[in-house]
Amino acid sequence: MPRRGRGRLRLEDVRELEAQLLSAAQEAFMAHGYGATSMAEVARSAGVSKTTLYAKFPTKAALFRAIVDQQQDEAYGAVDEAVGEASERSLASSLRHLAEQTVLHASQPENLALNRLIDWEAPRLPELAEVTHARLKRSIGRIAGYIGEFAARDGIPCRDPEAAAELFNFTVRGLYHEIRMGVRSAAPDEVRARVAKIVEAFLASRSLW
Template sequence: MSENTKAVVELEPRRARGRPKAEDLAALEARLVRVALETFLAKGYGATSMNEVARAARVSKGTLWARFPTKADLFRAIIDDQIRQTDVRFRLPGPKPKTLEAMLRAFSERALQDSLSEEIIQLNRLIYSEAGRFPELGEAAWMRSHVGVQQVADWIAEYAVKEDVPCRDPDAAARVFTTLLRGFYGDVMLKGRIAAVAEIKAWTQDMLKVFLAGRSHW
């Protein structure tokens, strides 16, 4: 367990009393999600109560529950926030890559580098360790994974037309591709080792060589 996980969650500065203005609600919800993430990582999902999240965020229980009625809703909001951040980070500058291989390489390298950040690793370890007792964690993780699969499937279908390489089942190909990515990620995460950028690039190149070799059968 890392020092970050052992750390006691710091209390947020106390918010001024009174009903928040409409323009402040988005900022409030973002703060609640951030504090919930810090609390879950520090104490574990099962060991954290909604009362503790409200106390750490310096809001009333009613304020928290009005926006997130259950702990599962709060965790799904954390995953939603991750999905939004990933989407923003992956917006490539300039024109799209000319080939499917180049697009998948750019996506793979960025996705692996982002997911190997300390915070994401801690969150995924929490999901792995507690999903058996709390199925909502697995459901939220599946939702995050499904978004990635759909994005890859859309690219596969798009480049099938651009490169005149027919694809019968983009969804199946995308599921295989993302499973390959998760395999590398799981190996790094569970062993607790550091994957250098050069290793990620080399593995991505080898993975794409094997994956794209079967393209005519997709």
């Protein structure tokens, strides 16, 4: 791909450039690992200068963080499309949709590969550990938001929405771990059935939250 000339980029060009950089980076990370991939290699793969790459992503950790954020944004976009009108939602349906869509999205081959890379390299690379912590915090915040919303709507107080969200997230991650390890199928019907049981068990303890 030819290098881009100088001058101010239009918004659509900026978005195209970002997508180009993230795609090239993800391919490089998957092929060589996070630690072994250099920013220079990503720039070459994307067909841009290192100056252009660093202007958009000042560090390799920032570049990887953008890939992870994109993964989450796509999953949450699917969640938002599935939950329906606010007046028709319940805590149970919201949690089911959230868990189903995020597990199904994370179970796609390219996302499984990314998450396996994180599991492999994060223990020895602090910047990757920070990225995964930020992703976890965002997930818990989303769940805690649902719990707080419906605590007020349903008149069922919750003493600690974040602690309840952590418990729910941990349980759903257990399901995803089984899928990632090949112990359980990622077939949509099976995921939905397992999620329904998780949500039912979680809500059974609602008065204790």
